[in-house]
Amino acid sequence: MNAKPAPIVISSPPEMRDWSRARRLSGGRIGFVPTMGALHDGHLSLFRSAASRTDAVVVSIFVNPAQFGPREDFLHYPRNPQSDLDQCRSAAVDVVFVPAVEAMYLSGHSVVVDETALSQGLCGTSRPGHFRGVLTVVAKLFNIVQPDLAVFGRKDAQQAALIQRMVHDLHFPIELVIAPILRDADGLAMSSRNRYLSDGERRQALAIPEALRCVAEYVRKGGTDAETACNLARKRLSREPDLRLDYLVCVNAETLAPAALLTRGVMVAVAAWVGHTRLIDNILPIEESS
Numbered sequence: 001m002n003a004k005p006a007p008i009v010i011s012s013p014p015e016m017r018d019w020s021r022a023r024r025l026s027g028g029r030i031g032f033v034p035t036m037g038a039l040h041d042g043h044l045s046l047f048r049s050a051a052s053r054t055d056a057v058v059v060s061i062f063v064n065p066a067q068f069g070p071r072e073d074f075l076h077y078p079r080n081p082q083s084d085l086d087q088c089r090s091a092a093v094d095v096v097f098v099p100a101v102e103a104m105y106l107s108g109h110s111v112v113v114d115e116t117a118l119s120q121g122l123c124g125t126s127r128p129g130h131f132r133g134v135l136t137v138v139a140k141l142f143n144i145v146q147p148d149l150a151v152f153g154r155k156d157a158q159q160a161a162l163i164q165r166m167v168h169d170l171h172f173p174i175e176l177v178i179a180p181i182l183r184d185a186d187g188l189a190m191s192s193r194n195r196y197l198s199d200g201e202r203r204q205a206l207a208i209p210e211a212l213r214c215v216a217e218y219v220r221k222g223g224t225d226a227e228t229a230c231n232l233a234r235k236r237l238s239r240e241p242d243l244r245l246d247y248l249v250c251v252n253a254e255t256l257a258p259a260a261l262l263t264r265g266v267m268v269a270v271a272a273w274v275g276h277t278r279l280i281d282n283i284l285p286i287e288e289s290s
C-alpha cells in the first residue's frame with residue numbers, strides 16, 4: 001500500500017521554488033528527476049532511486065522544445081499527462097512539476113548553457129544544438145527546484161556525462177546519481193520513443209541489445225580489444241535491413257574519450273535509426289559482464 005498522498009502538481013516556477021525552500025527549512029533533503037513524460041518503468045526506477053536517498057521527490061515533466069532539431073519529433077513526442085500522474089502516484093512522488101514553455105523560456109530570453117568538448121561527438125554530431133537545449137533546461141530546472149540530489153539514467157550516457165560536467169564546472173551544489181538502464185523482457189532499453197516502432201521494426205531493434213550482448217560475451221571470454229568488440233557488434237547490426245547505424249563507439253563513460261582497450265569505466269555506445277525512429281543504447285562491458 002502506498003502511504004503517501006497523491007503528488008502535488010505545480011506549474012509555476014516561483015511556486016515550485018517556494019515549495020522546495022519550505023521543504024528544506026523543515027529539514028528534508030530533496031531528490032529530483034527531470035523527464036519529458038510518457039513515463040515508463042525506466043523513469044520509475046529513477047524516482048525510486050531518488051526516494052531511497054532523500055526525503056521528498058520532485059519529478060519534472062517538460063517536453064523541452066530547445067532540445068529538438070527542426071526536423072525532429074517535438075510536435076509528435078508522446079504526451080500522456082493522466083497516465084504520467086498515475087505512475088508518479090504509484091512511485092510515491094511528492095511533487096510533479098509541469099511548467100508551460102512560456103514559463104521556462106521567458107519573453108526575450110537570450111542566455112544558454114553550452115558545453116564545448118563532450119557535446120561535440122556521438123549524438124552531438126547528428127543532433128546539433130541538442131545538448132545546448134538539454135543543459136540550458138536542466139540548469140533552469142536545477143535553479144527552480146533547488147534539489148540536493150538529482151538522478152539521471154545511464155541510458156542517455158552522453159547526457160549524463162554532460163550533466164556531470166556542468167554540475168562540476170558551474171558549481172551546482174547537487175549530488176548526482178547515474179542509474180542503470182532498465183530493459184524490457186526482450187532486452188530493448190525502455191524508451192518513450194519505442195512506441196513509434198512497428199512490430200517488424202521492434203524485432204529489428206532487438207539487434208541493438210543483442211549487439212551489445214556480443215560485446216559482453218567477448219569480454220566474458222577474456223577479450224579486451226575495443227575495435228574487435230565494436231566490429232562484432234557492427235556485424236550483428238548489419239544483418240537488419242531497416243537498421244541504419246549512426247555510430248557505435250568505445251569511449252570512456254565520463255570523458256567520452258575514445259578507448260582502445262575495454263577496461264573499467266569504458267562503455268560501448270550505439271545510436272541507430274530503425275525506420276524513422278532513432279534509438280540509443282550502451283553497455284559498460286567490464287562492469288556488466290562480471
Ligand code: AMP
Nearest residue numbers: 035036037042152153155156181182190
Ligand atoms: P526522458 O524522459 O527520455 O528525457 O528521460 C528522463 C530520464 O530517464 C533521463 O535521465 C533518462 O536517461 C532516463 N531514462 C530513460 N530511459 C531509461 C531506461 N530505460 N532506464 C533508466 N533510465 C532511463
